[in-house]
Amino acid sequence: MKRVGDSVVLLHGTGRTPRSLRGLEKRLQKAGFQTLNLAYPWRRLDIAGLANYVADALDAEGIFSGCHRLHFVTHSMGGLVAACLLGRLRKRIPVEVGRVVMLGPPLRGSEVADALSGFSPYRWFYGPAGLELTTSSDLLEGLWPDYALGVIAGTIGWPYLSGMVFIRGAHDGRVAVGRTQWQGMTDHLVLPVIHSYMPGAPVVLRQVQHFIETGSFDR
Structure with a gap:
């Protein structure tokens, strides 16, 4: 059943492409949602710049045409891009913001970024946005989700050796x-x-x- 007026924007994570969210996109399309699985230049800009890029892309792709409610599904750093877009650039979204699901978002940074951001290979690969993934980042200072936000966190850290070394407690x-x-x-x-x-x-x-359809996870 087509859900008229409901669209979902998918934002991939660092080092990934829209292909990484293709399974999610197909599932949401089958459920009746219009989708836009968007690529963005994650290495070239800081997160505020990426949020502006996404806002421009949404307009250029015509996602707002016939859309009454816009949802987001993000992975990793894509969550920070969405949080910045919806928190600081909301005026650029001319439709109702519906529900947002973030998968493994470093909303309060990552100890891995703390440990590696001082090294030039990290800065070269991750670019300006990579420096905003540290636990001392103030990227989201003054922001809070005034929309329905569901977050999924993971607990299997292997085989990421850097995570096993630098992160204490449960992590993905x-x-x-x-x-x-x-x-x-x-x-x-x-x-x-x-x-x-x-x-x-x-x-x-x-x-x-389940969250996009109901506003809560299925427990």
């Missing part, structure tokens, strides 16, 4: 569970999944659809 190899939390979020779900493979895990696909 890149982000500690505690650092995926954000005051004001609607729901938070912890699953036994790995950071990079989270978007393709069947249990994650099911939970994302």
